Amino acid sequence: MNWNIEFNLELTNRSVKKGELLLEAGQRCDYFYYILKGFLRLYYLDLEGNQVTHWFSSENSIVTSPFSFFRKEENILFIEVLDDTEILLITSEQFSIINNKVKTADKELRKLFAEFAMTFSRRIMDIHTKTAEERYLKLLAEHPYLFQKAKLSHIASFLGVTQQSLSRIRKNI
Template identity: 40%
Template sequence: MEYNDSSINFEDFLGVFLSISKREEHPKNIQLLQAGRTCRKLYFIEKGILRFYYYNDAGKDITHWFRFENSFITELDSFLNKTESSYYIETLEETVVYSISLEGFYKLSSLFPETEKIWNLALVQFLLELGEKVKDLQFRDAPTRYSNLIEKHPDILQRVALGHIASYLGITQQSLSRIRKQK
């Protein structure tokens, strides 16, 4: 993907990122961030799945999204503006991440001037993905949303509980079960 006339080397960037960041191993079902706390880290996921979730007005656990290997995850607002997070981040498998603090991110930015542009790219990626999710929720029915998800992440059924998938899709677990039966 080309962002700019001056081409950007993502591999180089990732190299610098990994050298500056701290490797962390976490078991399954550990919270890396809790609501009410400030998100102090930007994570790059080497192995495992992280779940980004919150409790809605009715007190239900809602999966906002999943993040898989080779992607970044953080609570953007909390991380950048040091505000209280209203989201949780938890591991769904044994997970290996590389983390940096906001200060580390600035350091990275000064060591590697392309950081801002790479970061821009990552943000745009997030945005497009989120935009697709809006499209999904806005006018596609649940069976379609479900099969879209499976198509995009064929291994998700083996790795993530159906209850989490249901809330991600915006339906109850019972509805998801019904949808699965009809195929």
């Protein structure tokens, strides 16, 4: 879909290199990012300053810091580029135009947000109801590409385990 033509928008296409940060904690998130190509990691810092992987996003998906983008609250997320990436930058105003011009956009956005809410809810429940090995096997089955793109330390923090625990799990399987 060519959003610039279909919605008469001037969306900015941006190339970002592996290792760059699209967003840092404390910065206001002014964009909804649509990933055309590439791989990103969202993380935050815990009370001790350790990175905790919050989410991974890849091609044909969207990512933002929702509290900062929608509510203008302080952003605590970092968005790190894990693979050379092409993104479209969608401002709040452009987001509103798309939402207003597309008859099904509101329905699709509600569906998307409901899916995110269920996914995050399941992830939190899994941390409390599944073993680390069960969480690892589920992640491996559902998202095998993560293991090709992300560092093991990122995967370990996403699973809520130490890197040493993840190494033991992988050794035992």
